[in-house]
Amino acid sequence: MLRRAVLQTFRQGLAQSFFKRNAVSLSETTVTHQPIETSNEADEKSVSKQKPGDESGNTVVVAPPEFRFMYPEFLPDPAMERRNRLKEKLERIDMLQRRSVVEIPEFYTGSVMAVTVADANSPNKFARFVGICIQRGGSGLRAWFILRNVVDKQGVEILYEMYCPLIQKIEVLRLERRLDESLLYLRDALPEYSTFPLDMEPERRLNNSVVPINPLKVKLRPRPWLERWERQNLQGVEDLNLPQRFYDKAEKVAKPWEKYDLMLQYRKTIPAEEQEKIFADVHSQLQQQEFKRKMRRRRGTDNEQ
Amino acid sequence: MIKARKIDVSFLNKESDFPMKPSGYMCVNSERKVWLIIRKRKRESKKNFWVVETCVLCTSVDQPCELFFNHEQVRTMSRVKRRTTHPPYWHVLKNNQRQDEKISSDNLRFVREVIQDKYKNKSPIKGSDLDIEKKEWDPKTKRSGVIARNIGVQHMWEKDGKKVVCTVLHVLDNHVIRYVPPEEYAKSIIGAKVFRNRKPLGCLVVGAEAANPDRFTRQYCSLFNEVGLLPKKRLARFIVTPNAVLPPCTPLTAGHFVVGQAVDVYGKTIDYGFQGVVKRWGFKGGPASHGATKFHRRGGTIGTGRDKARVWPGQKMPGHMGSERRFCRGLKIVRINMKYNVIYVKGTVPGPTNSIVQIFDTVLPRRKFTEAPPHPTYFPPEDGTLPQEDIWDSSLHVFGSPSISV
Numbered sequence: 001m002l003r004r005a006v007l008q009t010f011r012q013g014l015a016q017s018f019f020k021r022n023a024v025s026l027s028e029t030t031v032t033h034q035p036i037e038t039s040n041e042a043d044e045k046s047v048s049k050q051k052p053g054d055e056s057g058n059t060v061v062v063a064p065p066e067f068r069f070m071y072p073e074f075l076p077d078p079a080m081e082r083r084n085r086l087k088e089k090l091e092r093i094d095m096l097q098r099r100s101v102v103e104i105p106e107f108y109t110g111s112v113m114a115v116t117v118a119d120a121n122s123p124n125k126f127a128r129f130v131g132i133c134i135q136r137g138g139s140g141l142r143a144w145f146i147l148r149n150v151v152d153k154q155g156v157e158i159l160y161e162m163y164c165p166l167i168q169k170i171e172v173l174r175l176e177r178r179l180d181e182s183l184l185y186l187r188d189a190l191p192e193y194s195t196f197p198l199d200m201e202p203e204r205r206l207n208n209s210v211v212p213i214n215p216l217k218v219k220l221r222p223r224p225w226l227e228r229w230e231r232q233n234l235q236g237v238e239d240l241n242l243p244q245r246f247y248d249k250a251e252k253v254a255k256p257w258e259k260y261d262l263m264l265q266y267r268k269t270i271p272a273e274e275q276e277k278i279f280a281d282v283h284s285q286l287q288q289q290e291f292k293r294k295m296r297r298r299r300g301t302d303n304e305q
Numbered sequence: 306m307i308k309a310r311k312i313d314v315s316f317l318n319k320e321s322d323f324p325m326k327p328s329g330y331m332c333v334n335s336e337r338k339v340w341l342i343i344r345k346r347k348r349e350s351k352k353n354f355w356v357v358e359t360c361v362l363c364t365s366v367d368q369p370c371e372l373f374f375n376h377e378q379v380r381t382m383s384r385v386k387r388r389t390t391h392p393p394y395w396h397v398l399k400n401n402q403r404q405d406e407k408i409s410s411d412n413l414r415f416v417r418e419v420i421q422d423k424y425k426n427k428s429p430i431k432g433s434d435l436d437i438e439k440k441e442w443d444p445k446t447k448r449s450g451v452i453a454r455n456i457g458v459q460h461m462w463e464k465d466g467k468k469v470v471c472t473v474l475h476v477l478d479n480h481v482i483r484y485v486p487p488e489e490y491a492k493s494i495i496g497a498k499v500f501r502n503r504k505p506l507g508c509l510v511v512g513a514e515a516a517n518p519d520r521f522t523r524q525y526c527s528l529f530n531e532v533g534l535l536p537k538k539r540l541a542r543f544i545v546t547p548n549a550v551l552p553p554c555t556p557l558t559a560g561h562f563v564v565g566q567a568v569d570v571y572g573k574t575i576d577y578g579f580q581g582v583v584k585r586w587g588f589k590g591g592p593a594s595h596g597a598t599k600f601h602r603r604g605g606t607i608g609t610g611r612d613k614a615r616v617w618p619g620q621k622m623p624g625h626m627g628s629e630r631r632f633c634r635g636l637k638i639v640r641i642n643m644k645y646n647v648i649y650v651k652g653t654v655p656g657p658t659n660s661i662v663q664i665f666d667t668v669l670p671r672r673k674f675t676e677a678p679p680h681p682t683y684f685p686p687e688d689g690t691l692p693q694e695d696i697w698d699s700s701l702h703v704f705g706s707p708s709i710s711v
Contacts, residue, residue, distance in 0.1 A: 081659075084658065086475060087456040087457040087459070090473070095704075097704035101707055101708060118466065118711045125711055126710075161468075164466070164468070165462050166466040167708065168708050
């Protein structure tokens with residue numbers, strides 16, 4: 001079911017608007033085979049009839065392609081044995097319900113975040129933790145992310161479930177990306193790379209449309225390490241300076257053919273047609289929620305004035 | 306051997322209260338599910354008395370007494386066939402063999418029109434003696450069950466922030482096909498076995514998942530001729546008391562159940578295929594290193610060589626694992642979605658995702674209904690409106706409500 005035409009255009013759109021923010025990019029994506037008009041009422045039925053050359057001119061809602069990176073937890077687990085469309089749909093409804101109460105912002109691994117959680121054992125009944133996101137995963141209501149920080153010379157990592165109702169607030173203090181998808185090597189790096197002040201203020205970005213990539217190369221502590229970092233093609237790490245035998249063994253163990261394995265990639269991902277459908281449905285709801293939040297904020301500032 | 310514990314069994318009123326089969330029962334004091342061995346023992350005075358074991362937690366509660374742990378291995382009857390790939394001989398042949406019939410597209414369309422005309426909207430058969438009267442509910446009533454599909458597992462949270470794993474069960478398009486009255490059912494092969502020593506109950510045949518009649522044989526489709534429904538892919542029988550009878554063609558939906566009630570779910574467990582002794586029986590195998598030659602996941606010894614001088618029946622060995630009938634008892638319903646006909650049940654259910662299961666009211670005595678449930682089943686209002694689309698249990702945190710603050 002790989003519709004080459006759709007995949008190609010999808011990828012073109014991706015390449016063009018890789019890190020761009022939503023509203024602007026919609027008009028810029030070159031999805032040439034259908035008219036793109038954002039309608040206020042996202043019609044799911046019209047989206048499902050995405051045929052090349054839509055003659056009737058139905059309003060087809062297409063979410064910006066970078067939604068795949070901004071909201072990866074809306075995509076289900078690709079394992080075919082456990083997939084069920086109805087269950088995924090119901091889970092998405094619940095996720096959007098939760099998002100209407102708590103703002104779960106866009107973040108990536110490498111972003112510095114602060115999470116406030118209801119905690120019976122703290123003095124204020126709320127516990128706030130600041131840290132850098134080193135990994136994120138899970139799909140649906142099980143989506144999680146790990147924050148890391150060094151507190152009193154002790155490295156601390158906390159796994160938060162994004163949709164847990166105990167979470168009061170998630171703030172992104174610094175929105176940026178790193179050169180790797182998973183920053184687990186920070187556990188073996190020098191502590192200054194994982195230390196962030198607990199009273200850090202949210203940083204304002206000059207250019208709102210692009211999420212910057214931090215090209216920082218981290219220095220690791222001398223061996224022994226928790227994992228064999230030389231076997232993992234890490235971009236964000238300085239030269240490991242290991243004896244040649246480590247690199248030789250890494251080459252022996254490496255699987256360079258995997259990057260040519262199309263079916264492996266297909267089985268690990270959700271097909272493009274389904275992704276479009278999912279995000280088209282989600283996009284309209286998220287836009288509505290954003291709008292309501294902005295109105296609330298404006299009303300708040302007006303009241304103050 | 307540790308000595309036996311004697312318990313006064315006078316709290317049991319009749320002998321029928323006492324289960325005869327060993328193992329797999331619940332503790333008599335609490336309702337913890339433990340391995341119990343209940344055996345009859347004769348003393349020298351030839352006075353029969355029953356020895357009952359309770360779970361370890363309960364034994365310390367009562368008067369100090371001696372404990373008996375039976376180290377005897379319970380050997381199941383390995384000669385009884387647990388699985389077959391074919392249905393029983395009295396079942397009608399179900400699936401049609403695909404024939405390469407070259408039909409023109411016009412004829413195909415005509416066939417489809419005929420099918421649609423034949424199976425238009427059907428209402429429950431009126432005028433029969435099985436009309437729905439307001440039959441009274443009493444605590445001894447057994448209602449019908451429902452056929453559903455296990456569509457996956459979803460995480461939900463309780464009001465104190467505790468995470469709860471819930472299985473999502475999608476109630477398919479169930480319709481009652483037939484009612485078999487108690488006297489007739491007691492004469493059938495299975496009915497005779499079930500009601501050998503007790504008063505017989507009736508049986509409701511329920512079908513789910515309508516399909517194109519082309520894929521089934523004529524004999525199988527004839528089962529549905531009386532009702533006039535599209536033939537169903539799946540049939541199930543539910544034992545009901547005569548006051549919970551439903552007329553044929555009655556639809557069963559998720560509203561048949563009540564949020565907060567306990568249900569039993571029957572399903573066939575995940576099929577693991579031919580499995581070795583470590584995965585199948587939990588053997589420890591052998592050491593991974595330290596010079597072990599070809600002994601890492603094997604069973605080891607299978608007999609003593611002395612008593613009986615043969616391998617005993619029931620010896621645990623590699624073999625087929627899974628695909629067995631199992632019941633998960635007492636699962637609590639935490640949420641019902643009436644719009645999509647979906648039930649969320651706390652806990653997990655036997656079988657893989659997308660497999661068919663049967664749900665019915667629980668058999669556990671302490672979790673049965675105290676008030677009348679929708680009896681004999683739930684009937685939606687005539688104008689098609691739903692009184693409440695999504696019903697949540699009071700202990701669950703609703704996703705649209707504000708975050709929990711402890």
